[in-house]
Amino acid sequence: MSGFQDLDFARLPPESMLQRASDFLDELNRRRSVRHFSSEAVDREVLRRCVAAASTAPSGAHKQPWTFVLVTDSALKEQIRDAAEEEERAFYGGRAPESWLSDLEHLGTDAQKPFLADAPALIVVFAQKNDGEGGKHYYVNESVGIACGMLLAALHHAGLATLTHTPSPMKFLGEILERPANERAFLLIPVGYPIDGCQVPVLERKPLSEVLIER
Template sequence: MNVISLTVWTLENNCFAVYTALIVGFTVFTFLHKRTIEERYRNRITDKKEKLPRNGSGGKERDFPDDEGDEPYLVPAIPEDTPHVPYKPLKRADDEVLQRSRDYYQLMANRRTVRFFSPEPIPEGVLENLVKTAGTSPSGAHTEPWTYVVVQNPEMKEAIRNIVEEEEELNYAKRMSRQWVTDLKPFATKPTKPYLSEAPALLLVFRQAYSWRPDGRKRMHYYSEISVAIAAGILLAAIQYCGLVALTSTPLNCNARLRDLLSRPSNERLELLLPVGRPHKEATVPDISRKSLEEIMIKV
């Protein structure tokens, strides 16, 4: 009996034992191989992430990217020996504080999003003051993660409008849900955006995810999204205070094209596009109301 015949005879007469051995071997191999893969994956995740300690008893661990530096290169974003100076704002009486809070509320209660702009030019220096005011906003570790691009050139405004309208046609037709489009109907907003070329100025707010130190190393920006959001709120308040109006436009899927058009670097992302100016004499706004104080505030 040759080897092949012996093998066939053995398999035929011991098939149950052979198949059982194969199944057991395959199961053991799969289990061990799975554990090896999971262990390698966990090691890779651990190597990539640098976790901060929890803040307080209920804090959540957050992962922040390292700034590609070893400990000798870990220096603060601003000088460590920055002096702390006395803070002495003007002290106001209680009745004045109360009155000023009422006055400011009345001012901001009249703020509306406007889609119809007068072609009247904005007085010289106003836009610069608005941007300086937005620049007073707080930011994570004082990294000031914002860039404000002011556009007044008619050709550039038209180019921005063309990009936004091209993307908005796709947004309304394919990208946005039907409910989203339905919710916008009371505001009469459409893919066409004439105010982008009609307003005397466009103010584009870019968020810097990071920047660069003088030595060429990356400077991380912490909480850049909320920092820019706070700055945008201060900017809108300043626009209202000086008697102008704006439209809080968030052009969906336009970031890359507008960033390239305006020659902004890859570490910046467009968060807000604000047409700014005076309202057109025939401008209208939806007759809507805001939530009451009881709906938005809880006292504990």
């Protein structure tokens, strides 16, 4: 595909822009990482559309260096849970420096990852280092990171709960899911509904005055 076409761009009235920006902020502000999922099934088409939304992300030289693996099979989820817990036992049992463990303490996380089997779906995001056929990919981490942010926002917008999970290291995901050598596991995202009475850690987000510099 090459050439140029007219841009599809909707110019909005200023009052509507501010309202939309505020509404989007309110919506994103309600997103929380969930670590207790019910096993209630999720409409597969909703998940597919959220992945399609993520795949609209910008990418270096438009290489779209991502693969999303949607796992709903119970046996596969159990296999991923077992492998993740093995890595996480090593992580919490000595591999992680004390300072890292102390930074995680307020989240109440440990080596047990029941949500990997409980959540009805896992979306495993892989980053493609290259195209696997000698072609290069550029700014892969930036591109896949942006796609993941859009995926989390799309899932939240569709009414689903997510966790951004990074069992360390994640090599086992490529093996279990039989991904090619040019792909590296980037994020493991359990998706579904929170259990009734789900609790999340109390946290504060940095105020705008701390994160935005205007010059």
